[in-house]
Amino acid sequence: MSSALTITPDDPTPPFEQLRRQLVDLIEAGQLVEGERLPPLRQLAGDLGLAVGTVARTYRELETAGLVRSRRGGGTKVAPPAPKPSPRERQARLADLAAAYVMKARALGASDAEITGAVLPNPSERGHPLAGQPAKLAR
């Protein structure tokens, strides 16, 4: 572990959130791998000049998100990555996300064309990530 964690007092983001974001980034980027131990609460709180409760809240939120596991006496360790969803689950989650998006867009008064256009500004444009994808994505 050679990474560093930083707390900026001038940042309006609360310290626990600053810390949480950095740890999430490190875990998602693979810099903190499964089983790796996070610094003990008191040590990290002392090093960053934070209250122990602040660091504890960060660790609690990471645990709720399934990114770390805490065991009494065993410290807090990075949890194994969540298993990839099956194609059916993936499809269902995509449908949920799309439905939520469409609902919010309609609430704004957007037309079908605008809703589709916001997702695919110009699918035929060269270099667009969805260029050449099956047309059903744009429906």
Next chain:
Amino acid sequence: MNVRIGVLLVPLLVPLLLLAVWLAWWAPKSRRPLQVDPSHRDALLAGHRKAAGWRWAGLGLGVVAAAVTAWTATFGLHNLGAMLAPTVFGLCVIAGVVVGELTTIPPRQGVRTAALETRTIGNYLPRKLGGLVAASALGLGALLVTTTLMGSVDDQGRAGRNLSRMCSPERGASAGPWPGSFYSVPLGIAVVVGLVVAAVALRTIVLRPRSGSDPDLVAGDDVLRRRSAEAVTAATGVMVAASLSGVALVAAGALMGFGCAPASWTILGIALLAVGALMLLLTAWCLALLLAGRRLPPVESADTVVPSQAVRP
């Protein structure tokens, strides 16, 4: 003061201190220069000086407090003060180290950075010395239990201050002083308190906040933490080894000078004599480490080596 122990103490203390000074003089001195970024050098050296200053203050206070504690033996405590003196000395040294650690905590200003690391006592504890001190502590505990069980009432009715045995159905014999419950209970309590304080001190060393996450800074800071942990371990070593030595030698004296001692007592006495001598050597080594242990190596910054900065602890 009991003449027997007083006579035993003086010829033991003088060579012990001379040995400690000699060992301190010959302690390993060459160290690989520490590469430190110039921006961290001054803070590191200032922290080192502050910690060393408090450590020496604890050492000085320990000598005075131990001497006063031993001197209280003249107030009818029957050498109890002399038994407790090493623990008092060790506690003072540890207190000095802890104050030194607390005074080197960096101020919290602006952006704060922490290395993503897990510090444990094991990172800083000197393994061999720590093992020897732990083994000595266990030995002291076992010996105190044994002497407590073997002790009996002395001629003035004080429990656990004599060693007694029936030489024949009609005649009994008694020898003292004996490190029975009269001595072992207060000594045991004092040593347990000392061990707890040492553990708290080691935790303080580990948890002392770092002033940044720069690898140079971390390496230099770790040297200071190791030095503090070594001082705490050595002070605990003095506490335990000197106490064990005292108990073993007093018990050996009573066992070997007993009029009708069985062979097992004589063998035990000889073994305790050897243990007492070994523990004196360990005490001398621990004192030497306190006087001249791990130093801050020469601090090398950018293109300059500053050997004069290899400050003695």
